[in-house]
Amino acid sequence: MQALLNVILPVFIVLGFGYLAVWRNWFSQAGVDGVMVFTQKFAIPCLLFNAMANLDLGQSFEWRLLSSFYIGALSGFALGVWGARYLFSRDWQDAIAIGFCCLFSNSLLLGLPITERAYGSGALTANFAIIALHSPFCYGVGITAMEIAKARESGGRASFFKVLKAMFSNAMIVGITLGLIVNLLNVELPEPLGEAIALIARAALPAALFGLGGILVQYRPQGDLRVALYVCVISLTIHPMITFALSFATGISVEATRSAVITAAMAPGVNAYIFANMYGRGQRVAASAVLIATGISIVTAWIWLTVLP
Template sequence: MTQLFDVVLPVFLVVGFGYAVAWRGWFSESAVDGVMRFAQNFAVPVLLFRSIATLDLSADFDLPMLAAFYVGAFASFMLGAFGARRIGRPPQDAVAIGFACLFSNSLLLGVPITERAYGAEALAGNWAIIAVHSPLLYTFGITVMEFTRARGEDLSVGRVALRALTGVLRTPLVIGIVCGIAMNVMLQAGLVLPGGFWAGIEMMSRAALPSALFALGGILYRYRPEGDSRAIAICCVASLILHPSVTFGLGRLFDLELSSLRSAVLTAAMAPGVNAYLFASIYGVAKRVAASAVLVATALSILSISVWLQILP
């Protein structure tokens, strides 16, 4: 119970504050969208840039940890996509629902909860997962969706792949990650930047998580659950139960260090992120399911995260 109040509750209080002010009409939808655009397009990419630029790439990229996490993620996609087809959703809906199961909220929830539970020094594994997260999963999701949409069209594999790659490279989160990796390489080569540069980056980074969590609450209020209960249930089971369970099992099998196991399992245990809804919005399919899954799974994750905090030493 102490972990619930000390670790999980503060993060969800910020989300709840955003939800409450949107519910009471004290913050308009356009204002919520503006805060989220600031967070996702500017502050969060800067945070990713700073974190990855200073990451020890050779030491922190634990391949067994990444394998445990991403095997669980793709298993969740398979459950979501095939489950959606079994309940009668069309193919493009199934891809969007699978993506919601695949894309855990690694940054906005995973980072602050891991930091509050185990300290800032425990985040190296989180940043390694996040460095791969958006580029890999967006590339996978967009590629699968483009091939699904191209079925029956006279399009070459190269043209479909180019459309997928273009979509990935336009994503602000991916741009922040790529720039962070480039800066990391230059710093390792001996580049020295003035302290004022890093001070400005630090100021922008500190605004990222609070603003994004607050805006997440406002967005969750807007997309309240309406029907689609079976699809939403599939998303919750895949993201909150299957993904962390597979990751934990593989982590124990691979004999991961405790810090790596914590980062991987807690990140896997997060609810789908707002990017699940943004992905559905790009293609105009399963938007209500994606938004409702984010809301319901985020609420349920308060309990599931507390369980994993008890299981992990």
């Protein structure tokens, strides 16, 4: 109970305040859109740039950590696609959009602050290693699968360059890439520039949580409830269970296990809806799943914090 009160609730109170502010018209939807543009295109890329620039690459990108998390994520994607196609009789493009909801956990806006509050900022090294690959990996899988499905239906071939363009137009991937270059080349930034980037980065998580709450106001459950609940089960239970089992089997450290499992146990991120909207497929399921799973994750995150050592 102490973990619920001290770790999880502050995160969801900030998120809930953003929801309440927009719902009660204390803060406009246009203002929330501006906050999200600031966080997703500037503040979070600065946060990821700093993390990558200062990451111990030899220690952080540990294959057992990454395989535990991403095998779980791929399993979730496969189960999501299979269930949408064969249990709920959706076409392949809808099934891939629904599978993407099971693939893309909210590693940044929920996983990062909950891990930080539970175990301190020093426990985030494994989180940043996962996050560094998260968007490239998930968008790579989702876009490639969707382009193949579209090409099969139209009788053409999937475009490799379209996949790359979609991935590297994402500001967060640019921030990760630039931080990695600075790290590899051992570049030392001028102190005023480094401090400015750090100032922007410190605004990232609270602003993003507030903005996420405001964004969720417009994502009301709109049908397809059974499919959305199926996504919730995979995202909140199956993915973290697979990650936990693999972490235990491969013998990674307790700290890495915590980060991997908590990140895996997060609700689908807003990117799940962005992906669905980008292709015009499965938007109702994605919106409902993001909203419902985010609410349920208050309880499931507490359970995982209790289970983890």
